[in-house]
Amino acid sequence: MERASLALIGGGNMGGAILRAVVSQGIVPAERLLLVEPEAEKAAALSEATGCAVQSKMDGRVSEYELLLLATKPQGAPLVLAELRSHLIPEQTVVSVMAGISLTTLRNGLGHERLVRTMPNTPAQLGEGMTAVYADPAVPEASRKQVQAVFGACGTCLEVDHEDAIDAATAVSGSGPAYVFYLAEQMMVAAQDLGFSESAAQTLVQKTLRGAILLWEQKGVSAATLRRQVTSPGGTTEAAVTHFESQAVGQHLQEGLQKAYQRAKELAQ
């Protein structure tokens, strides 16, 4: 695959993580990268870290890049789309990470066909992110491969075959790290109630969550199987899980993800 040239609009948390990942993994060489970022300090830090060119505003230079990645806040989308519109050429592919901004909004705002909508998550900062990608059928195969390479550098990339799956992925993996932190918060409180210091509780909880996920990945069996393996009849784990079940904790968690999905759909209206 030919290495892409990429202009990144917005060098904040997510944009900065993507920029660092594509450079460190050699997906886009620094001389084929442009960052458009209004905040001078942020732009300078990213330019120093990656060697990319920077500018504070969009201008005709963005037409020179094959991929244009929009990583500004969704609230600012109308302005950014209006700024970009006059500089786009039909051969470019525009990729959005903006939560809740639909392909229809992008198409209307940009007057452009080659569009990709994505949903990354925050572990992208460590190269351990999960990104769902939906490419409009107008996007050529070569560009789709370039987009996969960009998000592959940030962790794992899953291409989905309909746009609705981006809203579903928002509920599962986009918001997902927060659910894990929520579980971690509850385990931290319980551990401290049981007498551990905050620091000891943090070690117990962090290492348990990390070890459990690594075990799941490596064993290649379902989470339910692994849970049953540590749940002996009449034992301690069973006491906890029986209580969770009696309180419908699992059902409430599932409903929470459904709420996140409905909200993602509302935002994309």
Ligand SMILES: NC(=O)c1ccc[n+]([C@@H]2O[C@H](COP(=O)([O-])OP(=O)(O)OC[C@H]3O[C@@H](n4cnc5c(N)ncnc54)[C@H](OP(=O)(O)O)[C@@H]3O)[C@@H](O)[C@H]2O)c1
């Ligand atoms: N963080 C996540 O977990 C996550 C997950 C999935 C998707 N996303 C999506 O990623 C996008 C960015 O989120 P974020 O957390 O990275 O936000 P952020 O840190 O606020 O980054 C946005 C950046 O865009 C810059 N910007 C604003 N207007 C601009 C313009 N007209 N041209 C160029 N740059 C402009 C901002 O500069 P100023 O600071 O000067 O305004 C800021 O540096 C959002 O749409 C969000 O939905 C984020």
